[in-house]
Amino acid sequence: xxxxxxxxxxxxxxxxxxxxxxxxxxxxxxxxxxxxxxxxxxxxxxxxxxxxxxxxxxxxxxxxxxxxxxxxxxxxxxxxxxxxxxxxxxxxxxxxxxxxxxxxxxxxxxxxxxxxxxxxxxxxxxxxxxxxxxxxxxxxxxxxxxxxxxxxxxxxxxxxxxxxxxxxxxxxxxxxxxxxxxxxxxxxxxxxxxxxxxxxxxxxxxxxxxxxxxxxxxxxxxxxxxxxxxxxxxxxxxxxxxxxxxxxxxxxxxxxxxxxxxxxxxxxxxxxxxxxxxxxxxxxxxxxxxxxxxxxxxxxxxxxxxxxxxxxxxxxxxxxxxxxxxxxxxxxxxxxx
Amino acid sequence: xxxxxxxxxxxxxxxxxxxxxxxxxxxxxxxxxxxxxxxxxxxxxxxxxxxxxxxxxxxxxxxxxxxxxxxxxxxxxxxxxxxxxxxxxxxxxxxxxxxxxxxxxxxxxxxxxxxxxxxxxxxxxxxxxxxxxxxxxxxxxxxxxxxxxxxxxxxxxxxxxxxxxxxxxxxxxxxxxxxxxxxxxxxxxxxxxxxxxxxxxxxxxxxxxxxxxxxxxxxxxxxxxxxxxxxxxxxxxxxxxxxxxxxxxxxxxxxxxxxxxxxxxxxxxxxxxxxxxxxxxxxxxxxxxxxxxxxxxxxxxxxxxxxxxxxxxxxxxxxxxxxxxxxxxxxxxxxxx
DNA sequence: CAGCATCGTCGATACGCATCGATAAATTCG
DNA sequence: CGAATTTATCGATGCGTATCGACGATGCTG
Numbered sequence: 001x002x003x004x005x006x007x008x009x010x011x012x013x014x015x016x017x018x019x020x021x022x023x024x025x026x027x028x029x030x031x032x033x034x035x036x037x038x039x040x041x042x043x044x045x046x047x048x049x050x051x052x053x054x055x056x057x058x059x060x061x062x063x064x065x066x067x068x069x070x071x072x073x074x075x076x077x078x079x080x081x082x083x084x085x086x087x088x089x090x091x092x093x094x095x096x097x098x099x100x101x102x103x104x105x106x107x108x109x110x111x112x113x114x115x116x117x118x119x120x121x122x123x124x125x126x127x128x129x130x131x132x133x134x135x136x137x138x139x140x141x142x143x144x145x146x147x148x149x150x151x152x153x154x155x156x157x158x159x160x161x162x163x164x165x166x167x168x169x170x171x172x173x174x175x176x177x178x179x180x181x182x183x184x185x186x187x188x189x190x191x192x193x194x195x196x197x198x199x200x201x202x203x204x205x206x207x208x209x210x211x212x213x214x215x216x217x218x219x220x221x222x223x224x225x226x227x228x229x230x231x232x233x234x235x236x237x238x239x240x241x242x243x244x245x246x247x248x249x250x251x252x253x254x255x256x257x258x259x260x261x262x263x264x265x266x267x268x269x270x271x272x273x274x275x276x277x278x279x280x281x282x283x284x285x286x287x288x289x290x291x292x293x294x295x296x297x298x299x300x301x302x303x304x305x306x307x308x309x310x311x312x313x314x315x316x317x318x319x320x321x322x323x324x325x326x327x328x329x330x331x332x333x334x335x336x337x
Numbered sequence: 338x339x340x341x342x343x344x345x346x347x348x349x350x351x352x353x354x355x356x357x358x359x360x361x362x363x364x365x366x367x368x369x370x371x372x373x374x375x376x377x378x379x380x381x382x383x384x385x386x387x388x389x390x391x392x393x394x395x396x397x398x399x400x401x402x403x404x405x406x407x408x409x410x411x412x413x414x415x416x417x418x419x420x421x422x423x424x425x426x427x428x429x430x431x432x433x434x435x436x437x438x439x440x441x442x443x444x445x446x447x448x449x450x451x452x453x454x455x456x457x458x459x460x461x462x463x464x465x466x467x468x469x470x471x472x473x474x475x476x477x478x479x480x481x482x483x484x485x486x487x488x489x490x491x492x493x494x495x496x497x498x499x500x501x502x503x504x505x506x507x508x509x510x511x512x513x514x515x516x517x518x519x520x521x522x523x524x525x526x527x528x529x530x531x532x533x534x535x536x537x538x539x540x541x542x543x544x545x546x547x548x549x550x551x552x553x554x555x556x557x558x559x560x561x562x563x564x565x566x567x568x569x570x571x572x573x574x575x576x577x578x579x580x581x582x583x584x585x586x587x588x589x590x591x592x593x594x595x596x597x598x599x600x601x602x603x604x605x606x607x608x609x610x611x612x613x614x615x616x617x618x619x620x621x622x623x624x625x626x627x628x629x630x631x632x633x634x635x636x637x638x639x640x641x642x643x644x645x646x647x648x649x650x651x652x653x654x655x656x657x658x659x660x661x662x663x664x665x666x667x668x669x670x671x672x673x674x
Numbered sequence: 675c676a677g678c679a680t681c682g683t684c685g686a687t688a689c690g691c692a693t694c695g696a697t698a699a700a701t702t703c704g
Numbered sequence: 705c706g707a708a709t710t711t712a713t714c715g716a717t718g719c720g721t722a723t724c725g726a727c728g729a730t731g732c733t734g
Contacts, residue, residue, distance in 0.1 A: 016684065017684075029683090054691090086438055095434040099423050352715095356691065365712070388692090
């Protein structure tokens with residue numbers, strides 16, 4: 001592997017000059033710049049990351065803490081990971097994976113060894129054991145998700161309250177006066193992520209505002225509780241029922257139950273779910289969705305991180321950013337009259 | 338951040354002694370070892386990764402090249418990623434993400450900058466533009482998947498041929514004499530991964546061996562071709578039809594089509610799919626599956642990589658490892674008479 | 675044309691660790 | 705008990721880059 005010294009020799013300049021050509025931190029004449037660049041090309045020189053990190057005290061690597069084999073929602077997690085990695089590259093950074101089975105110790109490790117300059121935490125829970133550590137590390141940390149106490153932390157997430165409002169508003173516009181919200185699957189509920197509460201709060205706010213009824217059976221969704229929800233919905237209105245089912249796994253179950261009662265989506269009943277456009281279109285009756293914009297959340301998380309890294313002000317930061325959600329009409333909801 | 342020099346000072350020894358305590362590459366007396374370890378604890382010292390990489394020429398980082406936002410199969414990709422990252426930690430290594438939108442240049446970059454010691458490539462295609470690069474890099478490369486020409490490369494994958502055989506054998510045992518294989522979705526077929534061919538070959542081998550008929554309509558699976566497959570299957574036998582549908586997305590469509598024709602899984606018709614145990618159990622009629630053991634493939638990929646890194650013999654290696662697949666009976670297949 | 679700021683480049687040093695040779699201390703053997 | 709080993713530790717050096725101070729060359733001012 002050639003070094004900057006080799007480049008310098010070929011170009012007939014000092015090693016430091018090569019360094020300045022690369023960083024642009026001092027003026028370099030057109031002539032020597034050309035010479036150096038030619039030498040770099042000729043040797044296919046690439047700077048050594050370790051040496052660079054040692055000298056500059058910056059690794060240009062961001063640690064990404066991913067949830068520990070969640071088995072559920074793995075698809076959506078991959079979308080975050082993938083977009084975060086690509087976006088990081090746009091800012092000339094790389095992503096190091098930190099799996100959550102290392103727990104809080106993992107955060108201390110990668111920061112202590114100075115493998116990375118900052119951390120992005122995914123799927124932050126209400127009371128997360130990693131939060132005190134995150135606050136104490138003196139590198140930037142960006143959370144995806146909002147804990148109960150976000151003080152002293154930089155958070156970003158989809159605007160779940162807005163999402164709840166949008167769903168109810170949309171169904172009310174379509175003429176529904178009774179709207180049922182189906183819970184997430186129990187495994188998700190158990191994780192104590194508060195986006196669920198924020199979403200439900202949004203539906204309540206909209207319901208009060210519009211004078212419609214929102215039904216909600218508490219406790220995670222399974223075949224039984226969904227059936228009950230459907231029963232209750234049918235009993236509660238003479239009009240057509242409407243359902244909001246954000247959890248993807250749950251949508252399948254709901255759809256089967258509705259069809260087994262002879263109800264056709266978009267005709268006798270409205271359903272809004274949450275899914276990627278591709279998945280939504282794949283359904284036999286394309287699903288109207290509330291899109292939580294995972295890609296946009298990911299991009300912003302990286303952008304915030306890189307801003308913090310550039311600013312480099314070591315004091316603790318605090319901010320909270322909510323990404324607007326988007327509702328998309330397909331065929332599973334009634335058309336507004 | 339404390340350095341090994343600080344540790345040495347506190348312990349009253351030379352910096353090199355600290356280094357030897359950590360690496361164990363030279364004998365150290367019990368007494369000084371204790372002193373040094375105490376100093377390390379007291380200062381919460383952690384070695385600087387950049388300096389270590391610079392001096393030792395090893396980063397203890399493995400680059401993982403992930404497919405570029407595939408949108409499909411993201412869940413299964415995440416399982417690979419997650420297990421690979423955890424396993425790497427067990428070997429005291431970390432994982433750096435390299436997204437495939439950088440293409441072959443990305444491989445050259447991370448190796449050239451010496452950010453990582455080796456590469457694991459996921460989802461290797463038959464004719465993959467990254468292969469010539471992989472061969473030319475002089476760091477270990479492990480492929481998950483098998484290209485058309487695996488010479489000079491280290492490959493690992495699930496044994497798809499065995500999977501195909503197992504499926505046919507199993508359905509034949511259950512009394513089926515006509516077995517239909519449903520293709521993957523077009524997007525997957527277009528990627529020219531040859532595991533599909535290996536799988537199909539396995540089904541043919543078993544069919545010849547057992548004297549049963551395997552039907553297969555070529556060209557990616559969609560609603561229309563699956564319907565045709567079902568028609569053809571029903572026309573071809575007076576017995577009960579059987580289907581093999583490895584692609585997860587396709588399974589849903591197949592199930593709907595079968596149920597719309599009044600056929601009940603496990604009673605009138607057998608279906609074997611491919612899905613994680615969790616997902617298979619979640620179905621209304623739990624799905625009998627052929628398990629392609631993604632976790633085991635991932636673990637072995639990392640293990641092979643770490644062996645190559647330890648051996649450190651820079652000559653080109655070549656090997657091909659196939660992980661046995663496992664068939665699991667649930668309720669979607671007939672019981673053997 | 676002397677005096678002075680500006681520009682472009684060089685040389686030296688530090689970053690934190692691994693590693694090699696050397697040396698002092700402890701042990702063994704004749 | 706002194707010589708030959710072995711054992712434990714130290715000091716020095718190098719890894720490849722960034723960065724600072726210094727310095728020669730150039731351009732400008734009066």
